[in-house]
Amino acid sequence: MTADPVVDCAIYVDGVRDPQAYGYADALAKVRETGEGFVWLGVHAPDTLQMTDIASVFGLHELAVEDAVVAHQRPKLEMYGETLFMVLRTVAYVDHDSLASTAEVVSTGEIMVFLGEDYVITVRHGEQTELASMRHRLEENPTALAIGPSVVLHAVADRVVDAYLVVAEELDTDVVEIEQAVFGGAVVDIDPVYLLRREVIEFRRACTPLTIPLQRLTMPNPWLPDEVRTYFRDVSDHLTTVNDRVMDYDNLLSSMLDSAAAKVGIQQNTDMRKITAWAAMAAAPTMIAGIYGMNFKHMPELDWHYGYFVILGIMVAICALLWRNFRKHGWL
The missing domain is CATH 1.20.58 (Methane Monooxygenase Hydroxylase; Chain G, domain 1)
Structure with missing residues (x-):
């Protein structure tokens, strides 16, 4: 039997969580009946049938539903009718003793966000994409949640980009280790250089395409209040910092790869x-x-x-x- 993909579902009125438990269909019906608050539905790795049922309740577009099930999408921002659909790639650093003893430096996952006038749906793929702690932190700040579901979209984007910054810091240590191995030792093992460059490219594929979607969210648009767009500017600035560092790592590793090949x-x-x-x-x-x-x-x-x-x-x-x-x- 297929496991229930719903991780959490709640109604928020004036930023305060309704203590009563609801299924997502009942929650959306109550919000639309009362005209107050919004529904936040959290889903993890749904299959086609489960996502289709959610789509029928919230009126989601079939193309966005397909992307949410299949995953492996590039970061993007699209509008389907009255629903905003955003894809973000998550990245986590894999701890290891040395580059010679590991086959992976970064692991990736995905978060898709459906944003409507009275609902927000977060669909997660991957083990490093948990949002429970973020939800609890937002619930402690009802003033922010009272703005509406767009606050959740900002919180997700901020969390993802903050994780990029952490990974970039960790990769800096690996790059220094590779540099010392290439230029310091008499014998060069070129395999770790290939491994790290491959992982940096994977990291780059996750963060670089997110630049344009975030820039679109910082410009005047009908989806976000002005105060939320202001916060997206900060997220966009952090992403620019990450992209600059990843580009530097890529160029540096390319040079070290050439040097290592020459030394070999x-x-x-x-x-x-x-x-x-x-x-x-x-x-x-x-x-x-x-x-x-x-x-x-x-x-x-x-x-x-x-x-x-x-x-x-x-x-x-x-x-x-x-x-x-x-x-x-x-x-x-």
Whole structure:
């Protein structure tokens, strides 16, 4: 049996939560009957049937409903009739001992918000997208909630962007670790550089596309009161800070990736020169041994009393001469 996706549903009148428990259909009916307050419905990972039932009660557009079920959407802001639909990507930092011992640095999820005149619906996907603490904090400030459901949209956007700032701070430590590994050690492991750059790109995909939707919310529009738009400017400024830092990380990691690749190439060339030098020193004795291993009958030096010692001396002299030359030119 499919679990109930509804996490919380409540009516707020003058910013105060109605203590009575309601289903979302009854809650919306009461708000519209009395003409007071709004409904805040919180949903987590609904399936198609569950989201369709919610859509039929609140009159949500089918395209927005499809986005809310499928998830994996880019951050965006759209208007369907009288309903504002916003998608935000959430990001959380994954703790790890070192970049070499982890396969993930950031994890992502999504929050979709449906905003109407007398309701707000938050649809969450991912484990790091909980909004219960945010709801409790807003309930402690009824003056803010009394403004209307648009306050919830601002609180969600603010929470998401604040999480971006935390992740950006954590990534700074990883970038420094990578920088020390690339430029400080004799041996470079390029895999952590690829991993961190991939995770930074994932982070960038979450935060950068959110810029335009937030800018639209800061401009005069029929969806938000002026006082709420003022708060969205602050959120937009924070997002700009995050985008600048993520761009810096991306550029820095690209440079370090090139440097690491160059350093690996130099290491490989050095190793190849050493291998070539040792192979050359082994080639001369091998050639001489091969000649005397052909078992010819008429080899005058075979009958010479000192022949064995002379041949060994020649081998050693050739190897010593080659070693000296290779050492002189930095191959060994």
